[in-house]
Amino acid sequence: MQTVLQLGHDWYSGRFDPAWERPGADDIVSMFAALGLTGPFWSLS
């Protein structure tokens, strides 16, 4: 649960800003990895 709370913060931060842009695949994978979410399940390729 704690990891998912942090993931929610990292994933959704900035959505209220008109200038927000979706992060690229590498950035998303890095975001997952920073939380220990690695391996084939969290891969985007």
Place this chain on the structure above:
Amino acid sequence: MNGQVRAHIYKHFRDQAAAPSTGDIASSLGRSHEEVTVALDELAASHAIVLRPGTHDIWMAHPFSGIPTDYTATVGGNTWYANCGWDSIAILALLGDGTFASKDPLTDTTNEWTVNDGVVTPAGVVHFLVPARQFWDDIGYT
């Protein structure tokens, strides 16, 4: 234009706990109905939002849900519908401490957790069923 529409949608969810209508977006931003529907279509195509099939009604602006679900988040007496368990927690990540809940489909009971000073209690596990690379294959199922 698309960024303004998307941000308006998110702020409307935050402030009203509901999706804005196309008319609301148009009047709030001083845009025509057609301009807004084009923006909504483009935002949906880029996976920034999800529209209810065949309409311009906003189904999802993750983590918010425009339709009632079994997943909720409550902050300061206001309750939002979320798209899944992750999203119910994520609403608190965006809006602050509160509670989130999900209904157990097997027992029809509601389980609730609290986030206080960024700490979730009681402990629990979120099960991600769909691999990340397939999140958008069927976003309703995800």
